Amino acid sequence: MAAGPMKIRATFAGGFTDIRVLMTHPMETGQRKDPDGKLVPMHFIQNLTVKLSGKTVVDGQISQGVSRNPVFSFRIKGGARGEKVEVAWLDNAGESSSIEAAIA
Amino acid sequence: MNRARRILLGAIAALLLKPWAALAAWNKEAFGAKSAPDALKSIGASNATPSKEIVIEAPEIAENGAVVPIEITSNLPGTRSIAVLVDNNPFPLVGKFDFLEGAVPFVKLNVKMGETSEVRVVAQAGGRSYVASREIKVTIGGCGG
Numbered sequence: 001m002a003a004g005p006m007k008i009r010a011t012f013a014g015g016f017t018d019i020r021v022l023m024t025h026p027m028e029t030g031q032r033k034d035p036d037g038k039l040v041p042m043h044f045i046q047n048l049t050v051k052l053s054g055k056t057v058v059d060g061q062i063s064q065g066v067s068r069n070p071v072f073s074f075r076i077k078g079g080a081r082g083e084k085v086e087v088a089w090l091d092n093a094g095e096s097s098s099i100e101a102a103i104a
Numbered sequence: 105m106n107r108a109r110r111i112l113l114g115a116i117a118a119l120l121l122k123p124w125a126a127l128a129a130w131n132k133e134a135f136g137a138k139s140a141p142d143a144l145k146s147i148g149a150s151n152a153t154p155s156k157e158i159v160i161e162a163p164e165i166a167e168n169g170a171v172v173p174i175e176i177t178s179n180l181p182g183t184r185s186i187a188v189l190v191d192n193n194p195f196p197l198v199g200k201f202d203f204l205e206g207a208v209p210f211v212k213l214n215v216k217m218g219e220t221s222e223v224r225v226v227a228q229a230g231g232r233s234y235v236a237s238r239e240i241k242v243t244i245g246g247c248g249g
Contacts, residue, residue, distance in 0.1 A: 068171075
């Protein structure tokens, strides 16, 4: 399975913006064997960032210990409806992806 | 817009954006550590103080070790980062999140657990490290796939 599309939802309520993001990624540990008994090489997201209106608010580093097709929730103090939230990732193979949404 | 043109534009946009140019850093030493004490040392948290201000919400028993939901909140004032470790995983450090201005020290994520293990959360606040942990029992491991 290769890396695929992302999904994001950012909602404002009670003074906070909740961000939920899904990344389509195999997150291979390097320990799993394919049906032919060969080890599947490590392939996992290493870096992710969350930006609010272009400014980084969360800077994350992760390992192969995160589940396949990672889902994360983050929370920002403030934010405003219509303001842009962007989440991006980079994996150990140099592949990357990003998605943005307006706060609802 | 026809399909070929859309694909071409997408490819050009991907080349121009390159969002990660030279900024990505990944703590190879900490993530490569094979024991929790080594990983803690690599992130400068060997002498972390136990704290009840770090709240870990997770199931007591995880039926499927491939997807164990963990929700973490640090109520310690000035929390700058949160790190998650699964002691008994081959590489215990699962993630480290730095919270910059505007972010709440909160994260929810799904982790893999090969077997029943202590899950440790380290928060860095005011130049010091704090730790909380809890055991999560796993009935079916999630690392061999």
